[in-house]
Amino acid sequence: MKLLGTNTSPYVRKVRLVLLEKQIPHEYIVDAPRDPGSLSARVNPLARVPALILDDDFCVFDSPVITDYVDTLNDTPILIPHDPFARLRVKRWEALADGIMDAAVIVQVERLRATEHQHPGVFKVHNRTISHALEYAAQALGENSWFEGAAISLADLSLVSALLYLDLRQPERDWRTAHPNLAIWFERVHARPSVQATLI
C-alpha cells in the first residue's frame, strides 16, 4: 500500500505513526494535493492528504477512516480496542486531536492572509478552542502514562501529532508550562522510534 502525504500535515503524521507502530509495510510518498500533477488530487475526490492507496488501487481517505482500517491489519499492537466502549473512548480522543489540528490549520491559513484581510475573531475563536481542548486533555490525563488503558493507543498517537503541529505552527504557545503533565507524557511518546522516524 502507498500513503500519500506531506511532512507538515498533522493528519498525515497520525496515520504514519499508526503504520509505523504496527510495522505495516508501506511506501510513503510525499505528494501535495495542490502541486501540478499531484497523485492525491487524482485519487482522492477531496484532493487531500492523507490518502491511502491499497494494492488494488482502492483509495482510502480521511484520516479517521484510514486509522480504523489500518488497525484491523494486525494485532501488534492493537491501537483501537475491540471492546465497544473502550473503542469509543479512543476514537473520541482522536476526534479531539483532529479538532485541535482543524483549529490550528484555520489559524495558520488566516495568518498567511495579508494583514489587512485577517479577522481577529478567527484567531480568537480557534485559539480558544485549542486552549480548551488542551486543558481538557491535560486534566483527563492526570498522572497517567497513557490517555486510555495500560498501553499506547491511537489516542496517544493522535494527540502527539496535534501537539507537534502546534509546536511547528504556534511555537509561541507555551502549552508545556500550562500543562506540565502533558509535557512529561509528550516527551515519552516523542522519544518513540515511530515519532522520531516522522521527524526526518
Ligand SMILES: N[C@@H](CCC(=O)N[C@@H](CS)C(=O)NCC(=O)O)C(=O)O
Ligand atoms: N479531515 C481530513 C483533513 C485532511 C486535510 O485537511 N489535509 C490537508 C493537509 S493538512 C490537505 O490535504 N489540504 C488540501 C491541500 O493542501 O491542498 C483528515 O482527517 O484526513
